[in-house]
Amino acid sequence: MKAVTTLAGIGAFTRRKLVVLGQLARFFMQLLMRCGVIFQRPRLTVQQVHFIGNYSLIIIAVSGLFVGFVLGLQGYYTLNRYGSEEALGLLVALSLTRELGPVVTALLFAGRAGTSLTAEIGLMKAGEQLSAMEVMAVDPIRRVLAPRFLGGVIAMPILAAVFSMVGIIGGWVVGVLLIGIDSGAFWSQMQNGVDVFNDVLNGVIKSVVFGVAVTLIALFEGWQCKPTPEGVSRATTRTVVAGSLVVLGLDFVLTALMFSN
C-alpha cells in the first residue's frame, strides 16, 4: 500500500512539473510571437536594456575583477610547476570567454536582474496593473513582458563581455603587475591562443542562450505567481533556484556540443 502511495505521489509530482513545463513552453511562444515589438517600439526595448544592464553592471564588473584576480593566482601556481607562466594570459582568457564569463554572469544576472524582473511583474499583477492593461485593450505580454525579455537577452552577452574583459584585466594585474610575468608574453600568448569563432563566439552564443533561459524563467515566475506578498516572495526565490540550475545544466550541454571533437 505504501509503495502504491509513493508511486502515486511520484506520478502527481511528475504531472505537476509537466504542466508547468507546458505552461512555460506556451509562455515562451507567446513571448516570441510578440518580439516584433523591438521594431515597432524600439524605445521600450532600449529602456529595458539600459535598465536591466544597469541593475547588474556593478556586481558583474566587481565579480569579474575578483574572478580574474583568483584565476591569475591559481593559474600562476599551476603553470609555474611546468615552467609555463607565460601562458597565464591564455589560460585566463580561455577560462573567461569559454566558461566563467557566460556562466558566472548568468548566475549573477539571475540573482540580481532576474529577481527584480520577477518581483516587478508579480507586484504589477498584485496591483491589478496587468489586468488594467488588458481591459484597456493593451496586450501586457507585448507591452510589458516582451521588451523586458528582449532587454534581458540583449543585456546578457554585453554583461558577459564586460565580465570577461574586467576579468582579463584582473588576471593581468595579478600576473604581470604583482607576480612579474612578462607583459608581452601575457598578451601575445592570449592573442595567438584565443580563436574568435571557437572561443569568443561560442562564449557569446552561450551567454545569449543563458539570457533567454534566465529572463524567460524570471518573467514566467512573475507572470504565474500568486498576487500576494508571499506569492511574489516565493516566485523570486524560485527564479534564483531554477535560473541557476538551468544555467548550469545548459552550460554542460552547450560545452559538450561546442567543444567536443
Added chain:
Amino acid sequence: MTASTDSSATSNSTATSPVLEFDNVTLGYGDFTVLSGLSLTAKAGEVVAVMGGSGSGKTTLMRAATGQIGVMDGELKTFGQSMRHLGRAELQALRQRMGVLFQHGALFTDLDVFENVAFPLREHTRLDEGEVALKVLQNLEAVGLKAAAHLKLSEVSGGMARRVALARAIVREPELVFYDEPFAGLDPISMGIAARLIRRLSDKLGCASVVITHDVPETFEIADTVYIVGQGELKASGSPDTLTESDDPYVRQFLEGAPDGPVAFDYPQTPAFERWCRDKGVEP
C-alpha cells in the same frame, strides 16, 4: 427575486439602443455562483448605478462586462455584440470603446501622473506630443490635479491616485465607462466633484456610465437608474426616487444602513468551504 422591479424607470437619456445589456445572466468563479438571474441595461448618456454590500458581486459584474470572466448562463451584450464566443481581436476592439476605473486604481507605478493618464492615448492613438499633453492636462484639470501632472505616484495620496485613475479612465472619451467604487477614499469635496464629473461626462459625451458603489447619497444624486444586488441576485431596480419610496425591506435596510433586516451579515457558504470543513472533520 424579491425585488420591487420598476420597469418604467425614468431616464434622462435620449438614446434608445442599450450599450450594455445583461439578460438573465449568471456569473461566478469555478463552481461558485456569485450572481444569478441578473438583467440590467445601460443606454448611451445614462448613468446606471449598481449598488450592494461588500462581496455582493458588483465587481464581478464589471469583470464580465469587460470580458475578464465569462458568463455562466444568460446573454451579455456590449455595444449590441454578444460577449460569448468573442475572438481576441473582437474583444480588444470592444474594450477600446470602454473606460474602466478600477477599485484600487491600478495605476502604473513606474510611470508618473502625466504618463499614467497619457497611457491609453499613447497606446491607441497617433496624437502628437502636444495633443497628448493638451488632452492629459485637460482631464487632470477636470479632476483638480493639473498641477500634479509632474508628480510620481509615490508622491500622491490615495485619494489623489483615485482621481488620477478617474482621469485615465475617461481620457479617450469612451462610449461605456465603468467606475468601480469611484468615491472610495475621497474626501467629501472630491466625492462631490467626482460625482458631478461622472454625470457631466455622460451628458456631454453621451457615454453610458456604470457606477459600482455603495455610497447612497452621491449615487442617488447622479444616477438615472439604480440596481441593487445582494444575496446572489438582483434585489431591486428603478430610479432613485422610486427606490427612495420603496417599501421593500431589503431596499429600506440598504438605503438606511439599518443593522436589522433581510440583509445577511454572514458570508454565504460555498462548496469550497464545505470541502474544507470535511477535510477538517467539522460540521459546515
